[in-house]
Amino acid sequence: MTTTVYDVTTFPASVPATTDIGRVINEILAQVHAEQTSQTTRPGAVIYIPPGHYDLLTRVVIDISYVQIKGSGHGFQSLAIRDESDTTGWVDTLPGASHIRVLNTDGALEAFLVKRDASPSQAGRINSVEFRDFIIDGVEASKPYLPGSGKIGINVASDSDSVRIEGMGFVYLSTAMVLRGADAAWVTGNFAAECGSCLELTGASQVVRVTNNSLISAWAGACVRAEHAEGLLVEGNTLVWHGSVHLSECSRCSIASNKFVSSWPGMVWMEGACDENLITGNLFTRVDTESSNDNGHDDLFGMLQCSGTDNLVSSNLFSYRxxxxxxxxxxAIPTIVLVKSGADNVIMGNHVCGTDDYRIVLDQSTTGTRIVHSVPQTAVEAYTQDYVCVPMP
Known part of the structure; x- marks a missing residue:
């Protein structure tokens, strides 16, 4: 019977898993290739990483479907706090559980690369690759981590279907996760911190779910960045430090029920032709704990900046402190929402607190914007006559 479940510590690899877990996993995948050769008999494999500290010298390359790599906990520890503290009396000074240290000596930047050389039209998409319950540690880094070392935790570089990244930890990486051309991916329950960017959705993704994560990015990147996404759901996340979602030419996405905390503007940035997106029920808190660092956006940029058509910004709480x-x-009088371009955008039922001196700004090219029960008329700064404001009663 074909073997489908592997343990990196017991597999007869050419090196111990603690020495180079990347090489061990690649040898396991080579065995899966050798044993599963028919189109209709490819169940894939589960690769288990027990608790322990593992060095990764060789990038893992996954080019088959139905592979699950799973550990026994994300084991996160804040390495930035550790490196800025006197740890003499600390009980532990390394991440724990299933802990992978990215020390690539092969010239690669990724810890895990999911890629198939043939095009999807020739070989099909990669399906149902899963990463669960272990931590990927870039080992050393300095703020703002981007470009930094260039290390990437997981890079799904081929069009994929139903990728899952769940219960993972990421620390000290330039970018924690990159998914290209993702269809129906789930990114949920992860803890990514002290990274330049936490999640980048490149290419044209559709119906990706980003839910219930704690994502902490520095000022040079974003917690979530998506381009040409259709139907993206970002819900129930805690987005901190530069708590931010950057959408570039994305449509019919929902950014809902998240907690944003940021020392910089641009907490939601809809850039280019972003149409029919819903931004609702979020708590935005703008603070300034690091005014010496600059992400290139000043307080006129907007806590939320909107471009495109038929977007709805509703029932959010904006706390500017x-x-x-x-x-x-x-x-400067801070801009809470900047409608930079587009038509028929709606700002409705929002609440602003923390300051009495703020603005909702409509740029000259905008048309048909409706501001309903969100701010007093005096808080609207319009460079166009083509808008309607129903002020707070």
Whole structure:
């Protein structure tokens, strides 16, 4: 009977898993290739990583479907706090559980690369690859981590279907996760921190779910960045430090019930032709704990910036808590929402607190914007006559 379940510590590899877990997993995958040769008999494999510390010298390359790599816990520890502290009395100073240290000596940047050389039209898409319950540690890094070492935790570089990344930990990476051309991927229950960017959806993704994660990115990147996404769901996440979602030419996406905390503007940035997106029920808190670092956007950029057509921004709470002396440019009246371009966008039923001096700004090219029960008329700064405001009662 074909073997389908493997343990990296007991598989008869050419090196111990603690020495180079990447090489061990590649040898397991080579055996799966050798044993599963028919189109109709490819059940895939489960590769188990027991608790322990494992060095990864060789990038893992996955080019088959139905592979699950799973550990026994994300084992996260804040390495930035560790590296800025006196740890003499600490009980532990390394991440735990199933802990992989990315030390690539093969010249590669990724810890895990999911890629098939043949095009999807020739060989089909890669289906149902899963990463669960272990931590990928870039070992050393300095803020803002991007471009930094260039290390990537998981890079799904071929069009894929039903990829799952669940219960994972990521730390000290330039980018934790990259998914290209993802269809119906689930990214849920992960803890990614002290990374330049946490999740990048490149190419044209559709119906990806990003839910219940804790994502902590530095000012040079974003917690979630998506381009040409259709139907993306970002829900129930905690997005901190530069708590941000950057959508570039995305449509019919839902950004709902998230907690955003950021020291910089641009907490939701809809860039280019972003149409029919729903931004609802989120808590946005703008603070300034690192005014010496600059992400290129000042307080006129907007906590939320909207471009495109028929977008709805509703039922959000915007809490702006930056002292006047720390605003950029100096003494600026902060922009809460900037409608930069597009038509028929709706801002409805939102609440602004933390400051009495703020603006909703409509740029000159915008048309048909409706602002309903969100702010007083005096808070609207419109460079167009083509809008309707129903002020707070």
């Amino acid at each position: 930056v002292d006047a002396g720390l605003r950029r440019p100096a003494s």
